[in-house]
Amino acid sequence: CLIWTNAHVVEGADTVTVTLKDGREFGGDVVGEDPLTDVAVIKVQAQDLPTVTLGNSERLRPGEWAIAIGNPLGLDNTVTAGIVSATGRTSAQIRVPDKRVQFIQTDAAINPGNSGGPLLNEQGEVIGINTAIIGGAQGLGFAIPINSAQRLAQELIEKGRVDHAYLGIQMRTLTSDLRQQINSDARNNLRLNAEQGVVILGLMRNSPALQAGIELGDVIVAMNGRTITDAEQVQRIVQDTGVGESIAMEIDRGGRQLSLNVLTKALPQQ
Structure with a gap:
């Protein structure tokens, strides 16, 4: 089973512990990570785990519903909701080091600990991977579009790295x-x-x-x-x-x- 997350979440690690919502824990191997896009892939040896349905981030429009799931400040399985505020934000615009990806902006509450969690649409499809906030700002969260993450994850699975x-x-x-x-x-x-x-x-x-x-x-x-x-x-x-x-x-x-x-x-x- 493969899990997509942020590169900064697993930075420097070869193995990680994956905890599911029901409390089960699995050892995971880091297949690859790409700091330039902040995407990483983890592999766990487990069968019949719950999976998500991927949406199409290319079709997103400002004003559509956005739902974020994560563990902000250690509070497991926190769900927050908002809207897609904008698409196509650059790393310069969101004040993070140079990243080779454009971001979805949302006002769904995203805090430290949300990194690597899914951003979903109202159909429950994953449209992004939550990745960044602007310190001191409220209502400004950012996610990697799932179409970009899928392409990057496939390259990490095939080669263990992404060539830019x-x-x-x-x-x-x-x-x-x-x-x-x-x-x-x-x-x-x-x-x-x-x-x-x-x-x-x-x-x-x-x-x-x-x-x-x-x-x-x-x-x-x-x-x-x-x-x-x-x-x-x-x-x-x-x-x-x-x-x-x-x-x-x-x-x-x-x-x-x-x-x-x-x-x-x-x-x-x-």
């Missing part, structure tokens, strides 16, 4: 203030002409971006034919790109327009 595509860049959304700041800095030779896009401020050694010919000060203005206006767009496109796939980029380099193809690689394991 990466470019190897440090970037910032280009604003008029940032452009003026860079252009007026006598310590560098960068001159930005683009009105909008994402400016490259750092490149990792041997990275896909460096090997494709991207340089410091380049401004990404389009990717795969889509106009780029902020760094979150770049992150989402890379997130949706498979390892070894190519991304077509339009670059503004000091007023010159260039077309480059970046062949993604797997993000090195930490």
Whole structure:
């Protein structure tokens, strides 16, 4: 039997103890965990355990009912209810370290101890895995969409890890203030002409971006034919790109327009 939970719940563990609602306990082996998405899979040797029905998180709309189950502050099997407040929240928006997944926002009460528990719709189908709260805020809980969790869990089951595509860049959304700041800095030779896009401020050694010919000060203005206006767009496109796939980029380099193809690689394991 396989159990999906959060990577931060089992961080550093090879084995765990799984306690069911009826009090039965089982030893569990951590099949794999992915810190970049906060998804983990546990395997227990048990038969005929109760299972859940998975919903479709792609169909979620703000205002739909959301039900959270967990053990907040050690209070077993606590059920709270609210609504889906929003979908597609990024890690930057919810103030957690860079995660390669977008989140469901809910006002169902989620507290420390809810992590790894299910978020359900009114049909009792699992639509997410509860994962994060914003400290000091009320009515702001976040869950990993179940469609994303299912894809990630399958990769963990097959390989014990998740391979993420990466470019190897440090970037910032280009604003008029940032452009003026860079252009007026006598310590560098960068001159930005683009009105909008994402400016490259750092490149990792041997990275896909460096090997494709991207340089410091380049401004990404389009990717795969889509106009780029902020760094979150770049992150989402890379997130949706498979390892070894190519991304077509339009670059503004000091007023010159260039077309480059970046062949993604797997993000090195930490």
